[in-house]
Amino acid sequence: MQIKRDRYLQQLIDSQQNGFIKVVTGIRRCGKSYLLNVLFYNYLLENGVADDHIIRIDLEDRMNKDLRNPDAMLHYVHDRIKDKELYYIIIDEVQLMDEFVDVLNSFRHIDNADTYVTGSNSHFLSSDIPTEFRGRGETIHVNPLSFAEFYSAIGGDKQDAWREYYTYGGLPLILSFDTEQKKVNYLKNLFETVYLADIIERNNVKNENEMRELVLIMASSIGSSCNPTKLSNTFKSVKNVTIHNQTISNYLGYLSDSFLIKKAIRYDIKGKKYINTLAKYYFSDIGLRNAILDMRQIEETHIMENII
Template sequence: MISTNKLKKRNVYLNKLIQFQDTEPVKVVTGIRRCGKSSLLKLMAEHLRNSGIKDEQIIEMDFEKYEFGKMTGDSFYKYVKERILPDPNKRMYLFFDEIQRVPQWEDAVNSFRVELNCDIYITGSNAYLLSSEYATYLAGRYVEIKMLPLSFSEFIYFHDLRLEEITGVLGQKKKQFRDKNGVLYDLNEVFEAYLRFGGMPGISEVGLDQEKALVLLDGIYSTVVMRDILEKKVVSDPILLRKIIMFLADNIGSNISVSSIGNVLVNEGLLEDRRKKSAPSAHTVQTYVNALLESYIFYEAKRFDIKGKDFLRTLSKYYIVDIGLRNYLLGFRDRDSGHILENVVYFELIRRGYDVAIGKVDKSEVDFVATKADDKKYIQVTESMLEKTVCERELAPLQRINDNYEKIILSLNPGIESSYEGIKSLNVIDWLLNF
């Protein structure tokens, strides 16, 4: 598969920025490092230039670069003010990348917002960016665009693959991909590559080469752990942090009680306090888990009682933001394919704007309850619907739900039936592509 270094568009996110262009709220793009936030700001600046905005109206600062790396809130404020056009009728467009690295950046940004005729766009790789302190500064005058690694559709686009639909000898429709050199790839083959390498945009630059991909993923992981977690000094034990990361990565899609994580690590010989021979406290583990959530490497899905219409406080599930990172941590392996598929569906629902919870109905569980405005979907995810016992198991929780919202089972092998008493059975790859 051929890759290119040309800046590729992420239209889902770019269109959101364009939608809020020239409005009062500060546009805040959040997400794990290297998921494409910096490129998104460049794409937005390019959009402005193409629409007639002059270069002198645009200020771009990347605080990961050496020239801006030592800035304080005061020097940051001075640098921008010195470059503001004298004509107050000329709107300025301010782009600040990884701004959380500047001490007291909140004061400067709030001053720009109040004092200048400007439109502000910022990115950050840690949820502390939108801490209560910053929320107080802006008093709700910001809009957050949550960015994720590439979806399967974006993965195809980034690797310069073109989707084609052909008709087989028996009249059946079949999807395949063709690269720029005319080489054909099977649909399942490309999807397996996505599950193997993940969706970090940088993978498309190095190509689908396992050794190069691992080097890139190692760099991302190390930077997230060092800059967004350990440097913040929210947690202090890198060994405990690594063990909890490995545990959560190995248990994506499983019901987990934070209070039991430390005990499990000790019982399995993965962690031992040599002085006390005991597990870390639930409070300590929760602090480490919160740090991982704040750095966007893991996301938490809470459990929702469908009949009681209330969130439950126990046994959340955790999903890793990129399957490639999981493979880097645990090694490339074939087991857990069901949970991997579930992980992919979870983040696709997030991309599509849904709030996602785990559904509890009586003593059964629905993989996902996806809610957006007046739209709600109940979704089960499984590898195959070909076996009768699996089919019955996946259908049973959905059949217990009495409302009229859409109910879907997503799998790699949906079986012959496309619907069971109104419950749709869809191919998960088709579902991922049809958006």
């Protein structure tokens, strides 16, 4: 099954040979690798680029663990550039490489190289990109499948497809499962073993239960205005647990940095400014949110707000 991601593919095509490092960001398993290693890769081949002039490296693959070393990566790439023709460098999960910014800046100085990378942590792969790459970094942020992309792949009755979408979300691999239980198991396992585990390990979170409970509260209250103080009060009243505002603020930052949730700040139209006192948080993928709640609280109106 081929999934169309035309908008993102066009962004990559338009960015070819512009002198910038192209950084494709987004929540893990949203299809960044598929975009680069299938859709963009096939586009390059179809447009006359030789296969040996496309250097592809998946740093999540255990076989490539040695290439997480910056010097090893530099040698590996330079050894594969044999002539003056243009080479495309494609690296998956670049944040797993030590000193990756220095390495990518080195690639910028290779006259006949065009570099594309994926990354799953927004802390250093979003607002910092222009600075880190000295004004020569470009972000292409990929979301899970929109309903239009989802429907183009699944087809059939549109209402049935919509119910499927707002229940199980738009992570591409969901389309490969043939039973409801397999879809639910995939989403639950993904949250526990990939997203939550990664957030806890990367940020050295000491209290795993606090983080898990916060995610549950956020999932139960999509569309509700909140801030660290309100969330702290919720912990105190519902869980009989005291968590300081700063700790909750840190946790929210970790969840946002992983792209698991997105923050929407209120905007005062009359005053033409953002109001920072309260915000709404939405899940990047509604299927993950539903799985976190054990497939309960699937109210279409709230879910519609999250999806939009």
